[in-house]
Amino acid sequence: MSNKFFLSAAALLVTSFTSQALAEEVNVYSNRQDFLIKPIIDTFTKETGIDVNVVFIKDGMGERLQREGRLSPADLVLTVDVSRLMDVVDKDLTQSVDSKVLEENIPAQYRDADGKWFALTTRARAIYSSVERVGKRDDITYEELADPKYKGKICTRSGKHPYNVALTASMIDEHGAEYTKTWLEGLKANLARKPQGGDRDQVKAIKDGVCDYALGNSYYYGVMLTDDKQREWAESAYINFPNQNDRGTHVNISAVALTKHAKNKDAAVQLMEFLSGDEAQHLYASANHEYPVKPGVEPSELVKGWGDFKSDPRPLTDVAKHAKQAVQLVDEVQYDL
Template sequence: MKIKMLVLACSAFVAQSALAAGEVNVYSNRQDELIKPIIQQFEQESGIKVNVVFAKEGLNERLEREGKLSPADLMLTVDISRLTDLVDKGLVQPVDSKILQENIPAVYRDPANQWFALTTRVRAIYSSKERLGKLDNIRYEDLVKPEFKGKICTRSGKHEYNVALVSSMIAYHGMADTKQWLEGLKANLARKPQGNDRDQVKAIKDGICDISLGNSYYLGAMLKDPAQKAWAEAVDINFPNQGDRGAHVNVSGVAMTKYAKNKAEAQKLMEFLASDTAQHLYADANAEYPVKAGVEPSAMVKSWGSFKPDALPVSDYAKHRKDALQLLDEVKFDL
């Protein structure tokens, strides 16, 4: 009996060890409903268990605080600022993967392979269908024109989505010209910066303004929400700078943590996220654009029309984040 119990105990230990070896732990800023179908598909195909901790904010700080004791193997996050923050703080490590390098264009990954974009989203310009219509030739630079005086709404200039846009303006125009642009944009605002990107579209619907800045995927989110569908239907989405450098894009992405305990499993999940299957799921779930060439966006997103994205590597404009924040302070953009 004792021998049988010992054999059973050893078998249970081996089974538990095998299970532990087949796990990957993820910290995610992406909402659960957006990544759940992708995670479930990966688990089904790989047999690897994925444990996800979701938080809208504070995960970079948590990872830093936990140090070597952190259970996290991967960080799934949104916005280039959060990805570069992980690199700057030494919280992630390079991943040498031929699959990731082949599936993800160089402009959408870290030069040292410490993070990889999974989707892109355009910093679009929304316009009132009723009062302005489609603005086919609009440029970000045009938002300072006198014709738009008192007609523009935006969220805080210091929100990461706007900081990234300002950073890209610095990359192209330098500090002095970008400061002048910010001053002109502020002068054309219909109200003090406030709310989120959806609130700006609502403001257009309500007649408060005629133009707003907002990420492209929010249009898809509003169209799917019965309470917000009327807001979305009141605007046209415009892809700026199609006659020159292309529309500014930001990214969602993934990085392997510095002290990942399940590196092999984590890399498999990273590679799956860059596969055709996951890229399609991402595109359909969140109205975003896949980074992998040849993977089509959802039918809804395709209906908005094609566009030329800015070819500037996201890591290049990310270098100007501190400069962007400095200029936003200097012009007192949010005040």
């Protein structure tokens, strides 16, 4: 073989190794399934050339990151509620990010003061009511769901699900543990059936006449209204935003954080900044029926049709610090039994 052949082969190898070395990627552990964020991720990759690999982790993200330690491939974590987020943060599995872009795009209420997490969207913990048997309830509160007048009329998913844990934690922050335990006891006494299923199953139960009221996240209303099989579930119920005459409706967040041992830090921060920007925020709003966290970015037309509401302004870190106690209270009253 000629020297020319070997030189050409060597050049190809160098080019290959150089391309691999220059290739950028971000590895993401996500509570949110890949197909829900794929349009946003695909847009980021198209605009930047940075590949994003998403691993869906339903539960136990903190434990997995702990096991993997410094060998973890994860650069970012995406969480779908504040309880799971704070589990990762409290285990010291994230690191601070100093970014003017993130600080400008995300209000202080929805980001960590030390830059260890940043919210991307918000969703309201709504109370749904039967169109046929109840009507619209703009005056409803979380507190009154424990009133005996609602006996046999309420449906919820498990009290230990993170969405309900966050709501209970917000009640503790507002009223204290003793009041909240009594509230949980009253709410349990008013259930039409044992807690089961997801948020959409509770709205279906309204349609089926099992209950008149249900707790559920606001974005599920949009999911149901745009699904041929579930639209009639949504059309059987009104979405109501509780506590509009006092503290406002409890909201939860989806959020992003940079992992402690991120190998692709610069590319990961670039993705974080993209997720907080106008384009991604619009995509979140249109695809997932959530409320953009960046001021000035409007919800989708469908979501705007539900009307404006006042959200609870308390920092979500104040809510998250009560999460463990909230779970303890749910166990004490045997809510799920």
